Amino acid sequence: xxxxxDSRIMNIKGSSGTTATVLRAYGYVLKQKQIWIESQGRxxxxxxxxxxxxxxxxxxxxxxDYPAWNDIYNEMGQAGILSAAATINNSVDVDARGDxxxxxxxxxxxxxxxxxxxxxxxxxxxxxxKSIDLGAPGTDILSTLPGDRVGSLTGTSMxxxxxxxxxxxxxxxxxxxxxxxxxxxxxEGALAIKQILLESVTPQEDLVGATVSGxxxxxxxxxxxxxxxxx
Numbered sequence: 001x002x003x004x005x006d007s008r009i010m011n012i013k014g015s016s017g018t019t020a021t022v023l024r025a026y027g028y029v030l031k032q033k034q035i036w037i038e039s040q041g042r043x044x045x046x047x048x049x050x051x052x053x054x055x056x057x058x059x060x061x062x063x064x065d066y067p068a069w070n071d072i073y074n075e076m077g078q079a080g081i082l083s084a085a086a087t088i089n090n091s092v093d094v095d096a097r098g099d100x101x102x103x104x105x106x107x108x109x110x111x112x113x114x115x116x117x118x119x120x121x122x123x124x125x126x127x128x129x130k131s132i133d134l135g136a137p138g139t140d141i142l143s144t145l146p147g148d149r150v151g152s153l154t155g156t157s158m159x160x161x162x163x164x165x166x167x168x169x170x171x172x173x174x175x176x177x178x179x180x181x182x183x184x185x186x187x188e189g190a191l192a193i194k195q196i197l198l199e200s201v202t203p204q205e206d207l208v209g210a211t212v213s214g215x216x217x218x219x220x221x222x223x224x225x226x227x228x229x230x231x
């Protein structure tokens with residue numbers, strides 16, 4: 001059960017710190033979206049968001065072959081695909097210490113840190129006034145596990161899917177004016193969704209100065225703001 005009754009998940013084996021693997025995985029995502037656009041929805045897949053619950057701790061997105069990560073996030077974004085990305089599971093300033101992809105500069109990345117049931121930042125979760133966009137529930141999250149099991153897990157990798165799911169939900173409730181914008185300019189539509197997400201957060205004292213938005217995910221507020229902005 002959930003809130004995205006009509007959404008589908010495209011399961012891609014691309015969780016890696018190896019650039020070639022990441023590019024192949026997200027290249028497939030991009031190709032399917034491009035086919036969907038070119039065929040006017042008859043083929044491919046209308047991917048609106050990816051979930052990146054992986055990355056490279058303390059890496060510099062501007063060094064080595066990591067700029068290619070930023071490039072693929074930009075290419076997907078221009079096709080209308082936001083990328084929710086999990087930051088490092090350690091209490092470090094990503095702005096100063098680096099992380100890939102949450103330290104990358106692509107505007108189409110929505111970088112996420114981990115909050116507890118009380119809404120505060122989890123002790124061992126990254127932060128950054130410039131790099132990390134918002135917090136989302138990531139502590140003791142009940143989910144499925146391999147081997148037909150369920151269990152609770154903690155980490156930014158648990159927080160980020162909440163944000164990816166929120167993007168999918170916003171597309172499902174979007175009014176016609178937004179859908180027209182998204183069809184005519186997918187990149188602009190994707191950035192509009194990101195802006196609404198960040199402007200709709202629930203303010204949280206310990207996230208102020210530690211994240212771009214200063215708050216944690218608020219799906220209800222984001223939904224209301226999307227509808228109000230595109231009446």
